[in-house]
């Protein structure tokens with residue numbers, strides 16, 4: 628990856644949640660790099676730290692109980708973690724936008740879709756009402772909701788799930804963000820709608836030149852949409868590479884098991900691999916490699932020494948004492 632193309636970089640991000648005497652180390656030194664016009668998929672099972680990572684980037688970590696204990700988030704020359712809230716408010720929604728998996732929660736039921744889009748344009752871009760309405764129509768056309776104004780004058784409850792998701796994407800891209808965070812944006816949709824939304828995100832990424840952080844627990848979905856993939860486990864990145872290399876030559880046993888658990892039409896009838904056990908709670912992270920209790924390759928060293936991320940080929944890193952070793956499962 629060319630350094631000049633880098634848009635945003637997360638370095639050594641650490642987050643702890645404190646509840647009374649309980650300390651949960653939700654992120655334990657996350658490193659991620661995002662480029663323009665690139666969809667970077669972040670994948671891992673439930674509880675691995677995907678949403679906590681995205682809330683830190685957008686400056687919305689609930690604090691307390693959450694606290695950022697280490698790291699930087701470099702956006703150009705600025706460290707977002709050092710920005711006062713007033714400055715961060717100018718970045719959030721304007722330069723860095725976000726879409727979530729539950730548009731119903733995000734869209735305000737009391738306001739028409741058009742009002743919710745034009746509000747952003749008036750607030751952030753200083754447009755007048757007529758300019759904002761025209762731009763809102765253009766945005767709805769862009770996300771496939773028609774240019775005739777019908778959706779503009781609809782309330783959220785009048786739209787189907789897929790349409791709501793498109794409307795939320797229109798709001799997110801309204802101020803031409805350079806970076807878009809999509810946290811499980813298709814999880815609530817059926818497969819056909821899911822594919823349509825994934826295609827839409829790819830189209831918008833190309834048209835607007837945005838960098839995208841695409842979060843999913845489903846590596847099959849990430850495979851459809853991402854250019855680059857990072858795998859997160861128990862608050863650490865365990866593997867990261869271009870999508871092609873990750874699927875061709877996965878190095879970490881966790882990545883390999885995630886790949887084997889993707890439902891695949893060609894494998895129909897064959898047994899789908901499942902990964903035994905589950906992600907540990909963030910206050911009970913095992914010693915050594917956090918994945919070792921579930922790993923088919925684990926030995927005594929894995930239980931005591933936490934493996935560092937090592938670059939095995941340019942742009943392909945993994946944190947595993949047995950990276951790429953053969954196995955039979």
Ligand SMILES: Nc1ncnc2c1ncn2[C@@H]1O[C@H](COP(=O)(O)OP(=O)(O)OP(=O)(O)O)[C@@H](O)[C@H]1O
Nearest residue numbers: 644651653672673674675676677678679844908909
């Ligand atoms: N407010 C909180 N208080 C305590 N722990 C929290 C809090 N929010 C998140 N955590 C913990 O941080 C860890 C990461 O949570 P996160 O929500 O980032 O997971 P995720 O990867 O987004 O999972 P999912 O796929 O279910 O959305 C989990 O162990 C979770 O229990």
Ligand SMILES: [Mg+2]
Nearest residue numbers: 677678679810
């Ligand atoms: Mg989440």
